[in-house]
Amino acid sequence: MEDKELEELLKMNFPEIRGDEEKVLLACKKRKNKYNKILKSSIYVLSSFVVIASIIIMSILLINNRIPSDVEKINDAILSLDNIENDEEKMLEIMKIDKEIQTIDNDKLQNINNTKLLYEKNLTVNNLKNSVEWSELFVIDEQYFIVESIVDLSNVSVAKINENSLNPNEAYEERINDLDFNKSFLSLINVPYSEISLENDNVLINMFRKEMKSYDYRSPFYVMYDINEDSFFQFMIHPSGYIVITIQKLLEDKITLYKKYVSIVRVNYEDFELLLDKENLKKYNMYKNYNIVKNEMNIGKTDISSIDFLSIIENASSSIAKIINDKDDIELILSFINNDNMLFDKEIYYVKPYDFSCITIGISLKLSDGSTNNISCKISNEGVLKVRASNDPYIYYTDKNVIDYNALLACIRNILYK
Numbered sequence: 001m002e003d004k005e006l007e008e009l010l011k012m013n014f015p016e017i018r019g020d021e022e023k024v025l026l027a028c029k030k031r032k033n034k035y036n037k038i039l040k041s042s043i044y045v046l047s048s049f050v051v052i053a054s055i056i057i058m059s060i061l062l063i064n065n066r067i068p069s070d071v072e073k074i075n076d077a078i079l080s081l082d083n084i085e086n087d088e089e090k091m092l093e094i095m096k097i098d099k100e101i102q103t104i105d106n107d108k109l110q111n112i113n114n115t116k117l118l119y120e121k122n123l124t125v126n127n128l129k130n131s132v133e134w135s136e137l138f139v140i141d142e143q144y145f146i147v148e149s150i151v152d153l154s155n156v157s158v159a160k161i162n163e164n165s166l167n168p169n170e171a172y173e174e175r176i177n178d179l180d181f182n183k184s185f186l187s188l189i190n191v192p193y194s195e196i197s198l199e200n201d202n203v204l205i206n207m208f209r210k211e212m213k214s215y216d217y218r219s220p221f222y223v224m225y226d227i228n229e230d231s232f233f234q235f236m237i238h239p240s241g242y243i244v245i246t247i248q249k250l251l252e253d254k255i256t257l258y259k260k261y262v263s264i265v266r267v268n269y270e271d272f273e274l275l276l277d278k279e280n281l282k283k284y285n286m287y288k289n290y291n292i293v294k295n296e297m298n299i300g301k302t303d304i305s306s307i308d309f310l311s312i313i314e315n316a317s318s319s320i321a322k323i324i325n326d327k328d329d330i331e332l333i334l335s336f337i338n339n340d341n342m343l344f345d346k347e348i349y350y351v352k353p354y355d356f357s358c359i360t361i362g363i364s365l366k367l368s369d370g371s372t373n374n375i376s377c378k379i380s381n382e383g384v385l386k387v388r389a390s391n392d393p394y395i396y397y398t399d400k401n402v403i404d405y406n407a408l409l410a411c412i413r414n415i416l417y418k
Contacts, residue, residue, distance in 0.1 A: 071111045074100055078113045081120045087127045088265045091192055094121050095146065128264040129194060133207045137196045138262075144192035150245060150261060151233050153186060153225060158287050161276055162222040162354040168315045168381055171357035172278050175287035181275075185223060188271050189235060189243055193261040201236070204244065204262070211240035218269070221276050222353045231258075236353075241266030254393060307334075308364040308372060312412050316356030320416050329415050333361065336408045337377055337385055357381065359408060379403050 077097050084090040094117070101112060122142040129138050147153070158177050164170040198204060205220070218239040225233045230250040237243050243263040248255050274280060310324040310333060324330055358378035365373045374390040383401040388394070 070104060071108050074104070075111075075113045078117050078120070081116075087124050087131070090120070090124050091128060091144070091265050094124060095144075095192055125192075125194065125264065133210065134196070134198075134204060134262070137198050137204070139195040139197055141195060144194055144264065145261060146192065147186065147189055147245075150193065150259075151225075151227065151247070153182065153227075153233075156182065156225045156227060158226070159185065160222075160224040160352075161281065162224075162352060163276060163278070164219050165222065165353035165356045166219050166315075166317045168317070168357040171354060171381060173352075173354045173380070173382070173384075174278065174281050176281060176284045177287045178284035181281075181284045184275055188267060188275065189237075189263075191243065191263045191265045191267055193243075193245060194264050196260050196262045198260060199257055201244065201246075205238065208238045208240040208242055211242070220353070221272050223276070224352070237267065237269065237272045239269050241269055243267060250393070306366050308366050310334075310364070311360075311362035312416065313360040314409070314412065314416060315358065315360075322416050324415065332411060333408075333415070334363075336403060336411070337361070337379070354380065355386070358386070359405070359412060379405055379408060381405050 074097060077093070077100075081090055081093060084093060097117065101109070104112070121144075125142055125144050129135050157179070158175055159182060161174045161176065163172055196204075216239055220239065221237040223235045223237070227233060232248045232250075232255075234246040234248070235243060236246070245261040247258040247260070249258045250256075307330055310330050311321065312324060312333070313321045324333070355378050358380045361377040361379070363375040363377065365375065367373055376388045376390075378386045380386075383403045383405050384397055384399070385403050386395055386397040388396070
């Protein structure tokens, strides 16, 4: 009985399913897939946020702690100095590194390997200075100088250029007023320098000649700038490749040597030959105000009877100098310059290499009080007459082609060699 009751209870009447079973199942699957996509998308977004946040945090930490790329580049260059055996090449690379360091922000400077750089700099400067014959002339200093640290040439304009100073027939002087020329010239003299204690340039020039080949007879170039009314800068570019910078100052109407520097790295002299060639200079603006009258002087007609004697030197390369006492010879020589030529545009007198190739005529005048006054006259192959009295710190000169140089030269040679 109990079994039958249990059997009846288990007989349950489930409702009959009607409709499209496949459609119902498909709807369920779509709902499940949609839920899964939403879940995956939420997980992806959350994961991406965590990754991006981590990257940002790590980047901030790295930026705050790593060495900047520009500093790292400089430090690599400093370490690479060990691989440069030639001291001149190493010195130029050190100059380049120092220039790059100047562009670095102050807060980055502490990351520069200054200890290594200073060691290489001192070692290289000393090696270069000790490798030359004039090593004992250098002022004791392990640092080097660049042109900008010696003189500010940014505002200068007129450059005075001398070439072939020891060749009377080829020597020339040009004055250029052109900023493009100045930029080109400054780019060529951009090498390291060291201060030197020496007044006589001939001592140094004789040492330079030993650095040249025996058959090389080229002469130095000279480029001069007047920075202001009392400071004068002269650059001598020697065929050996060395450059000498001479600074002179006017003190109490006397020219005084202020400082002198010599390059410790050689330049390519041929580059200067191209830039300073007389024909090449014609493409630049010549100094148009060559004859502006700042002060004028008229030598007039010198009284022959007041002249004690004349001294004549054909040119600096000639060993012949002669004292002329004969009145007829004196009158003949002075006939070339004893006229009404105006001498204008006074300049502070300092010895110019261009004058070495000039005919030099010294006039010794007797004054009424019994004293003498010496006047120096120099006549260049370009027909320029320069006059300077012994008691005057200024030099006065004419324009070019005023004096018949060739006729005067023939005249004095006849007197010198008779």
